[in-house]
Amino acid sequence: MTERNQVTTLPKMPPNARALLEALEQESQALNQRDQADPAREKLVARRIAAAEQLRQTGWPTRKHENWHYTGLTPLFESSFSLAATPNNDQDPADVAGLSDAALTPYLPPFETIRLVFVDGVFSESLSGGLDAIDDDLSIEMADADAIQSMTLADLRRYQGVQDGTRNAARPVAPSDAPSVDDVFVHINEMCLDQGLTIRLAPNKVLARPLQILQLVTQNDALVNLRVRFELGHHAQMSWLNQCACLDDAARSWVNRLQQVSLADGAVARQVDWQGLNDQSFLSSMTYVDQAPHSQWQNHALALGARWSRQQSYVCLNGEGADAEQNTLAWVRGQQLTDARTETQHGAAHCTSRQLHKFVVQDQGRGVFNGMIGVAKAAQKTDGQMDNKNLLLSPKAKMDTKPQLEIYADDVACSHGCASGEIDANQIFYAQARGIKHDEAVRMITQAFLLEPLESIAHDSLRQWLHDDLSKRLVALPSLQHQRDENA
Amino acid sequence: MTEATQYQEINDLLSKNQHYKEGFYTQTAVETFEKGLNETVIRAISAKKNEPQWMLDFRLKAFEHWKKMPEPHWAKAEYEPLDYQDYSYYSAPECNQCAVDEDEPVEEGIDPEVAKAFAALGVPLDGSGESDVAVDAIFDSVSVSTTKREELSKLGIIFCSFSEAVQEYPELVQQYLGTVVPHHDNYFAALNSAVASDGTFVYVPEGVRCPVDLSTYFRINEAKTGQFERTILIAEKGSYVSYLEGCSAPVRDTYQLHAAVVEVIVHERAEVKYSTVQNWYPGDEDCEGGILNFVTKRGVCEGDHAKLSWTQAETGSAITWKYPSCVLKGDHSIGEFYSVALTNRRQQADTGTKMIHLGKNTRSTIISKGLSAGHSDNTYRGLVRILPGADNARNFTQCDSMLIGNQCGAHTFPYIEVENPSAQMEHEATTSRIGEDQLFYCQQRGISEQDAISMIVNGFCKDVFSELPLEFAQEAEELLAVSLEGSVG
Numbered sequence: 001m002t003e004r005n006q007v008t009t010l011p012k013m014p015p016n017a018r019a020l021l022e023a024l025e026q027e028s029q030a031l032n033q034r035d036q037a038d039p040a041r042e043k044l045v046a047r048r049i050a051a052a053e054q055l056r057q058t059g060w061p062t063r064k065h066e067n068w069h070y071t072g073l074t075p076l077f078e079s080s081f082s083l084a085a086t087p088n089n090d091q092d093p094a095d096v097a098g099l100s101d102a103a104l105t106p107y108l109p110p111f112e113t114i115r116l117v118f119v120d121g122v123f124s125e126s127l128s129g130g131l132d133a134i135d136d137d138l139s140i141e142m143a144d145a146d147a148i149q150s151m152t153l154a155d156l157r158r159y160q161g162v163q164d165g166t167r168n169a170a171r172p173v174a175p176s177d178a179p180s181v182d183d184v185f186v187h188i189n190e191m192c193l194d195q196g197l198t199i200r201l202a203p204n205k206v207l208a209r210p211l212q213i214l215q216l217v218t219q220n221d222a223l224v225n226l227r228v229r230f231e232l233g234h235h236a237q238m239s240w241l242n243q244c245a246c247l248d249d250a251a252r253s254w255v256n257r258l259q260q261v262s263l264a265d266g267a268v269a270r271q272v273d274w275q276g277l278n279d280q281s282f283l284s285s286m287t288y289v290d291q292a293p294h295s296q297w298q299n300h301a302l303a304l305g306a307r308w309s310r311q312q313s314y315v316c317l318n319g320e321g322a323d324a325e326q327n328t329l330a331w332v333r334g335q336q337l338t339d340a341r342t343e344t345q346h347g348a349a350h351c352t353s354r355q356l357h358k359f360v361v362q363d364q365g366r367g368v369f370n371g372m373i374g375v376a377k378a379a380q381k382t383d384g385q386m387d388n389k390n391l392l393l394s395p396k397a398k399m400d401t402k403p404q405l406e407i408y409a410d411d412v413a414c415s416h417g418c419a420s421g422e423i424d425a426n427q428i429f430y431a432q433a434r435g436i437k438h439d440e441a442v443r444m445i446t447q448a449f450l451l452e453p454l455e456s457i458a459h460d461s462l463r464q465w466l467h468d469d470l471s472k473r474l475v476a477l478p479s480l481q482h483q484r485d486e487n488a
Numbered sequence: 489m490t491e492a493t494q495y496q497e498i499n500d501l502l503s504k505n506q507h508y509k510e511g512f513y514t515q516t517a518v519e520t521f522e523k524g525l526n527e528t529v530i531r532a533i534s535a536k537k538n539e540p541q542w543m544l545d546f547r548l549k550a551f552e553h554w555k556k557m558p559e560p561h562w563a564k565a566e567y568e569p570l571d572y573q574d575y576s577y578y579s580a581p582e583c584n585q586c587a588v589d590e591d592e593p594v595e596e597g598i599d600p601e602v603a604k605a606f607a608a609l610g611v612p613l614d615g616s617g618e619s620d621v622a623v624d625a626i627f628d629s630v631s632v633s634t635t636k637r638e639e640l641s642k643l644g645i646i647f648c649s650f651s652e653a654v655q656e657y658p659e660l661v662q663q664y665l666g667t668v669v670p671h672h673d674n675y676f677a678a679l680n681s682a683v684a685s686d687g688t689f690v691y692v693p694e695g696v697r698c699p700v701d702l703s704t705y706f707r708i709n710e711a712k713t714g715q716f717e718r719t720i721l722i723a724e725k726g727s728y729v730s731y732l733e734g735c736s737a738p739v740r741d742t743y744q745l746h747a748a749v750v751e752v753i754v755h756e757r758a759e760v761k762y763s764t765v766q767n768w769y770p771g772d773e774d775c776e777g778g779i780l781n782f783v784t785k786r787g788v789c790e791g792d793h794a795k796l797s798w799t800q801a802e803t804g805s806a807i808t809w810k811y812p813s814c815v816l817k818g819d820h821s822i823g824e825f826y827s828v829a830l831t832n833r834r835q836q837a838d839t840g841t842k843m844i845h846l847g848k849n850t851r852s853t854i855i856s857k858g859l860s861a862g863h864s865d866n867t868y869r870g871l872v873r874i875l876p877g878a879d880n881a882r883n884f885t886q887c888d889s890m891l892i893g894n895q896c897g898a899h900t901f902p903y904i905e906v907e908n909p910s911a912q913m914e915h916e917a918t919t920s921r922i923g924e925d926q927l928f929y930c931q932q933r934g935i936s937e938q939d940a941i942s943m944i945v946n947g948f949c950k951d952v953f954s955e956l957p958l959e960f961a962q963e964a965e966e967l968l969a970v971s972l973e974g975s976v977g
Contacts, residue, residue: 066562070905377894392909395876403915405900410891410921418915420906 011059016077021055027083027223028052028191043149044193051190054179061181068181070368070400071339075308076282081254083192084120084222093119094127097218099247101127104214107243111461113212116140120217121195121224133209137202151196151227151260153186185284185310189225189258196227199240203233203264210459211240217281220251229260232267234292239270239459244277246305252280259287263295265319270298272462276305279334283309293319293348300457302466303330303338304473310339317344317351317379327453328357331473332365332397339368342386346379346409355386356453360446362393369401371416377408386416391423391449393442447474520579520713525572527551530682533578537651540658550671550681557675564867564899565807565836567743567780575745577683579713580627602627605707622647624688624704626717636700645729646691647702650718653689660691664720668751668786668815676747677784680716687717687748692727692758701957706735706748708768708779714745721751723758725791730761732960735768735804743776743806744769748783756791756818761799763956764812765964768804770835770971778806778835785812789821789847797824798841799955801964803971806835811869813842816850816878823852826952828964830971831864831896840870840902845878845911854885857949860896861972867899874911883913890948891921892941892972942969 010018028048035041060077061068087096094100097119104117104127114134117127123142134140179187201207217224232238244255255277263269277283283306289297303309315324328340344353359367373384390399403416423445431441451470457463521529530551534544559570606625622636624647640647646657653661671681688704708715723729735746746768754760762785771778781804787796798812814823825841843852852872860866868887889898900917922944930940946953946965953961 380894390906392906392911395909397907397909399904399906401904403900403902403904403917405889405917405919406897407889407891407899407919408897410894410896412891412919412921415916415918416900417917418902418904419913420904421912422909 010056013059014077017060017073020077020080021060023080023082024055024188024192024223025052031083031192031194041149047152048191048193051187055184055187055191058179058181058184058187061184065181067370070370071310071337075337076254079221079252079254079282081221081223083194084217084219084224084253086120086122086194092124092126093122094124097247099124099127099216099218103216103247107214107245109212109241109462109465111210111465113210113241115212115214116197117214117216120219120222121215121226123197130209137205138207139198139200141198141200142196151193151198151229153190185256186258186286189227189256189286192223192225192256193227195225196229198229198231200231201233201236201238203236205233205236207236207238210462211238212243213240214243215245215255217244217246217253217255217277218248218251219253220248222251222253224253224255226255226257228257229262230269231262232264232269232295234264235266236264237268240272241462242271242273244275244283246278246281249278250280251278253277254282255284257283257285259285261287261289261297263289263291263297265292266294267292268296270458271300272457272466273299273301273311274466275301275303275309275311277309278305279307279336281306283311285309285311287311287313289313289315289324291315291317291319291322291324294321295319296322297324298456299326300454301326301328301340302454302470303328303332303340304470306338307335308337310341312341313343315342315344315353316347317353318347320348320350322348322351324351324353325456326353326355327456328359328369329450329453329470330357330359330367331450332359332361332367334363334365337366337368339370341370343372344374344384344386346373346375346382346384348378349380349382351379352383353385357386357388358450358453359388359390359399360393360450361390361397361399364394364396365398367397367399369399369403371402372404372406373414373416375405375407375409375412375414380409380411382409382412382414384412384414388416388418389449390420391446392420393422393446443474447471450474521576523574523576525575525577525683529577533683533685536578537654539654542658542662543654546665546671547682547684550678551683553672554675554678554682557678560675563807563809563838564865564869564901565809565838567807570743570745570780572679575714577714577716578685579709605709606705622700622702624649624702626686626688626704626706627709640698640700643696643699644693645696645698646689648689650684650687650689650720653720657689657691660722661689661720664722664751664753666751668753668788669749669784674784676782677749680718680747680749680784683714683716684718684749685716687719688721689719690721690729690731692723692729694724695726696724697727698729701730701732703732703734706733708744708746714747716746717748719748719750720753721760721762722753723755723760725756725758727755727758728760730957731763732957733762733764733766735766744779746779746781746783746805748785750783750785750812752785752787752796754787754789754791754794754796754821757793758791759795759797760787761797762787762812763960764798764800764802765956765960765967766800766802766804766808767967770804770833771806773833779804781805781808781810783810785810786815786842787813787823788815789818789823789850791821792818792847793820794818795822795824797826797955799826799952800828800839801952801956801960801967802827802829802837802839803964803967805837808835808837808839810839811841811871813844814852815844815846816852816881817846818850819847820849821847822850824955825852825854825856826955827856828859828949828952828968829857829866829868830859830861830968831866832861832971833864834862835864837865838867838869840868842871843873843883845872845874845881845883848877848879849881850878851882852884854883854887855951856885856887857952858887858889858898859892859945859948860889860898861892863895865897865899867901868917869901869903871903871905872913872915873905874908874913876907878908879910881908881911881913883911885913885915887915887917888948889917889919890945891919938972941972945972
């Protein structure tokens with residue numbers, strides 16, 4: 001630290017929070033030291049330093065910050081993290097971690113995909129498959145210096161609301177312009193940027209096979225810092241499946257992922273974002289979607305794991321007739337905190353957005369949903385709808401939701417709905433009267449409730465596979481016997 | 489500034505503000521404190537009102553706390569920073585003993601000018617007439633008259649100004665003051681606690697059903713004065729009271745501050761209906777000089793089966809920032825919130841409610857209708873919190889917004905916190921505008937565009953207006969029509 005002339009003093013924070021922040025700074029500096037001799041990475045080093053400085057300025061968010069009121073960072077501070085170790089140049093990370101194909105079995109869908117497997121953020125050729133289907137129209141770039149250099153934050157867009165007395169609601173800004181505490185994970189992503197993945201699909205190309213991006217985490221106390229970018233040419237179509245999983249149930253990790261999706265005119269992108277990290281792990285994820293006219297974005301997020309997770313998506317509908325669908329399925333158990341956030345900014349006329357977010361919360365789980373639909377003055381004829389439904393299964397379960405609308409155009413149809421409650425006793429009785437045991441009835445009803453957001457997945461076998469996987473997991477729905485006794 | 493020029497200026501302003509008919513100014517001898525806020529001023533206010541030591545202590549404690557608090561700015565509203573030293577914190581009509589004109593049907597001791605002002609506002613101070621309403625009229629910092637007191641006192645109902653209550657019923661005031669809204673609750677509540685001017689005190693004893701509607705009319709008259717009324721309403725076991733509140737202010741060219749605190753305590757099986765028609769001066773076309781209405785209203789359903797119902801029609805003020813809230817402590821208690829908020833020109837409203845469910849089987853209903861026209865911003869912000877002990881709590885929320893014109897904004901920011909699985913809560917929000925087909929339908933049948941809009945808007949607000957007492961409902965409808973004038977075309 002002494003080498004730098006201008007060092008912002010850190011805002012006041014608890015010792016463990018400071019320790020984590022300083023540990024991250026050290027990781028960033030270690031990367032810079034490694035890269036300082038490499039002229040090709042000169043800019044990257046400068047960007048890391050700038051991001052570290054921004055993190056210093058903002059510090060960590062506290063519950064006093066509007067967007068963090070329900071999502072405390074305390075569990076994160078209780079751990080120490082260092083960047084996941086990367087293997088030496090030519091080694092396959094699977095070999096280093098001692099992984100064989102068998103480890104993949106639970107994550108392989110019963111249909112053909114183009115499978116990209118990453119171990120602790122590093123591409124593993126031996127575990128990947130279906131790569132022969134990659135042709136000239138699909139380009140996949142891994143983290144070489146040039147590729148990462150090009151992954152700047154400059155075109156990230158985030159809605160910032162009405163400012164400076166102007167009434168222009170749609171003001172996407174690059175979060176790097178002025179550091180905001182809402183962007184701490186972006187700053188961290190930038191200051192630890194070392195791995196990246198860019199996927200480009202040529203115009204008019206329809207990719208038949210879905211892409212599967214499997215992120216496996218093996219190391220303990222490791223920060224896996226990911227940067228992924230999708231670029232779809234005009235009228236290109238593709239779908240992909242993101243998976244995040246831990247191979248060691250005892251290892252604690254932190255996945256910090258920043259995704260950028262850029263859709264040209266008429267492009268269609270469908271994402272299934274499956275998250276099944278172990279109960280010790282952390283996930284912070286930001287997805288920025290930029291939509292040109294008549295493009296379509298569909299996202300199905302399945303939040304099943306992690307001790308603490310926060311998945312935020314920023315969708316900017318910048319062109320007329322663009323369409324966005326965002327669904328979430330969250331199953332919150334044990335001590336988990338699951339935070340799902342969407343920010344949908346209608347910046348042009350005739351756009352539609354649909355959202356359905358469903359949470360099942362049990363044990364001492366805590367669910368958080370925050371949705372914002374913003375409609376700019378220019379976005380006449382907007383059709384925006386957001387639904388959030390939550391099922392609370394135990395007395396200690398907690399759900400905090402904030403469905404918001406901010407509207408500056410008059411000819412719009414926007415609505416949001418939100419409901420929380422427990423399973424209707426009549427429904428359970430109905431099932432019991434037909435010879436179905438209480439716990440089985442609860443499981444059936446919960447399952448039916450939870451699977452609804454997945455119904456709009458167009459790929460039949462993918463949907464079926466997710467259904468089956470989830471049904472299997474829900475067998476583990478703990479007996480709710482005690483609760484019934486309490487209620488009786 | 490001489491009186492003449494002041495008059496001229498006011499008249500000029502008035503001519504620009506035809507839509508605000510309450511915008512006249514009453515010229516009367518007044519005693520107004522020097523501008524500024526410090527401990528001496530607070531002691532002076534207290535001395536002026538001949539207050540006991542405990543009240544002064546309460547004020548000073550609040551003031552000490554207020555000085556340490558940062559001014560909040562989270563509301564979705566923009567305004568020039570307030571200079572708290574640029575307001576006068578006490579103003580009262582001076583002539584308490586002046587001769588009363590024989591013909592004036594006013595109570596003894598009321599300044600005839602003030603009485604005229606209230607008469608012009610449609611608030612009769614003579615207590616006679618066919619009016620079924622008992623009125624407490626508050627003029628700047630003091631209560632000038634409270635009608636039907638005698639009649640009510642026969643039933644044991646105390647209906648008087650807050651200052652009188654401090655003198656006459658100190659134990660009651662001490663028991664309840666600051667219990668619902670503590671002096672440190674928020675910035676403006678702290679300010680209010682420090683410089684509380686006057687307000688209304690209502691006490692309904694056990695088992696009494698108040699035969700008439702109780703009402704308070706607030707009038708800010710002097711320029712550059714803040715009004716900081718403090719209202720306490722206590723409904724003992726099994727009682728019922730319906731309380732109405734109206735307000736207006738003269739047309740001014742500088743912002744005026746109104747920071748009131750209302751505390752409502754509802755005991756077992758009692759019911760309180762609290763209705764407000766807020767028509768503070770909204771300012772000129774750019775909302776310069778309107779009232780800043782930063783109000784803390786909160787009620788607690790202390791006992792089982794208690795019921796508290798807030799109904800509000802908000803049409804005035806440059807900025808409205810208020811959240812009438814219910815703390816549902818008693819089991820089976822009920823909280824209701826019905827609101828119509830209309831903003832036009834450059835008005836900004838950030839209003840809503842808080843429903844805090846503590847007791848078992850508590851229920852709450854929120855119906856909020858927001859209308860934005862002109863260049864205004866209308867925000868619903870509401871909190872529904874269901875705490876772990878609130879088994880079988882139930883909430884229903886419906887927020888509808890309507891946009892009139894394409895220069896305005898309508899926003900909905902609900903906060904929903906559920907910590908009990910047996911709670912059932914639902915929230916719905918929609919945003920729409922007046923359909924062209926609806927307008928066309930009306931116009932085709934010979935109804936002018938303005939009337940058609942008024943009709944459609946009234947239909948939109950019907951759920952809320954039906955909750956208002958009859959006379960108020962009519963007033964609210966008229967207000968809405970007036971406030972909407974010129975919003976189309």
